[in-house]
Amino acid sequence: MTEVDPQPLSRLTTLQTGAAPLRMREARTREELIGDLREIWADGDDWFVLGGGSNLFVGDEPFDGTVLRVLTSGIERIAGASPGTTRIRVQAGHDWDALVAYTVAEGLAGIEAMSGIPGTVGAAPVQNVGAYGQDISQTLVEVEVIDETTGDVSVVPASELGLGFRTSVFKHHYGSSPVRRAVILSVTLELTEVGHGEHPVRGEQLRQALGLEPGASVSLAWVRDHVLATRRRKGMVLDETDADTSSAGSFFQNAIVTEQFARTLPDACPRWPMQPVIEQVQVYPLDRFDGYVPAPVPQPIDVKVSAAWLIEHSGIGRGFRLPRSRAAVSSKHALALTNRGGASAEELAELARFIQQRVQQEFGLLLQPEPVLVGVEL
Template identity: 70%
Template sequence: MTEITPIPLAQLTTLRTGAAPEQMLDATTTPELIDALRDTWSRGEEWFVLGGGSNLFAGDEPFDGVVIRVLTSGIERLPSPHEGRARVRVQAGHDWDGLVAYTVEHGLAGIEAMSGIPGTVGAAPVQNVGAYGQEIQSTLVEVELIDESTGDVSTVPAAELGLGFRTSVLKHHHGGVPLRRAVILSVTLDLADVGSAGRVVSGEQLRRALGLSGDAAEQPVPLEWVREQILWIRAEKGMLLNPDDPDTASAGSFFQNAIVPESVALQLPPECPRWPVTPDLDAVTVIPLGAYDGFIAPTRSARSDVKVSAAWLIENAGISKGFRLPRSRAGVSTKHALALTNRGRATAAELAELARFIQARVQSEFGLLLQPEPVLIDVDL
């Protein structure tokens, strides 16, 4: 590891806020990262790790602790125990979109709809990143991580990460602490090996985004085409980083799409976009032979939760694209109502004020409190 002169977080985060921390370390290899973490933990310092800085909202005051930059990289292809699939093990600091590009180039399907998402691979399982109906939990096999409490390195199956909608046991939620304080060192994914043939696009949300319907929705499409379309869509929404476009000075979607019970969704206007969060209809019931009495209780139909569009809620609460509070340098993207943008040297306080205003308007209009998606460091909402 290398100690460097601390760099202002405004220069290292896509939202462009944050002062220089007290101390900053660079780790370019996994052993360096392990050493940096163990040394920091042994001294009882406040700390956080920084990857691409695309999902971080840092406050205006200097962070009183250590920031460890994860600069590791590398992709290793591995065999899969499942026919027609392949695995990749990727270092935590590897660029996420670089990984997606690699999988598409090599005909590996499963994360192509997540093209263009900024940030690093190690951050992806922490908030279970997803886009257009694809989520990393669908392909994640395991992660290698190091626990703060013990300093031990272990391989943890995906099933033990508590993956949910934009969350996991590793995520630092505003107002709380992670259920498991640990840092991911590498990630292993299991992907469909479809080669150049492509595959049929599954999922209503992704089909809709790609404009596939009718017979076209039942035909295989090349992974390269899916990636190109998704990158174009994200660029049109200002969700691809571009130094010449102030709409991209953001943390992506600042608010999560709301997951609500079906009964709550029914109370929203019918034109509000929504997608069912499908329950597991193939769950297996295991009855020990010694306890089997010849009767199996009938299964109960489970109503699914519903994901509703936060962007629609914001716009229909009177917050239009390009909205700004008076005399503020923070504003809603002119292209996408979910992105809060730094329009030019905005402070974290200005962005937080805008976020709170949007939350209040949506809650007043629809009774739902939108939750922030980025990790907040020394910022209150």
């Protein structure tokens, strides 16, 4: 039993909202985590797990159930890696940025562009965490989970996790339930051994963010330092002296729309195709070719569009706040909603709803929240 005195969730979440729950537990080892979850499920209690608290938006009323804090940690190298790579298994409660710092120090590439993202490793596959064109699905091998229905522990390959843009089978999207109710115990990644020298930076989005030309070569440490500096300028690195970091990061997801809908948006709205455009090649046997070449059938593709651009061009600038509200849009980044000191969950929700309405009125698109909402309605 690892029950502790409940703390206000406003102290444990980066948005700084939420009263103390009815019950709270802390799990510092894998065995404690498994045991606590099985006990909670056997009791039929309402529950949720809490890692770094950076992707949670908790309501003002006390949660009538158990909050389980996942405080496990540890990194180990394991067998099975492909040539030129290293496999590591990381406990779910391990700090994400501490993991990134470890991989950079070890000369292992694959997650360096995700430096500075707050939270824990176990949360990363849940929303397929990513930044600057790099996400965890590119290096994830498998996760170890405990299933809520059976209490069984199993290892699930990445191919069965339904990983997509900021989603997985574990993600509790606003207004829906996760496809698979389970808790991640550990995460296995396979990273490329590049050492500490310079190597080419792959990915146009990352090069663009870092101001690099195609073919440019830099070290992993250089990428990490510059990503951290970029995120810091946007108020996206936790800093208790900067009120802009009292947020859940990007509150709204960049929208995924059809190519047809994207054409209805202004040309200036940044957009990125979600699938590569592949030129179709058709081969006709000469002995059966009659000279007729059918017109190519266009293949629809999805397009990611910038939610930040849509927000700012719907008339909501950085630093915007509603009258008498203690919640505001970040002064550095239009996607982040911030608690400027003592804001209630309802104040933040009111601001979020206003932004949704403005963007929908201007562009016909309803932005979806990225954090997990507990006891809050938009």
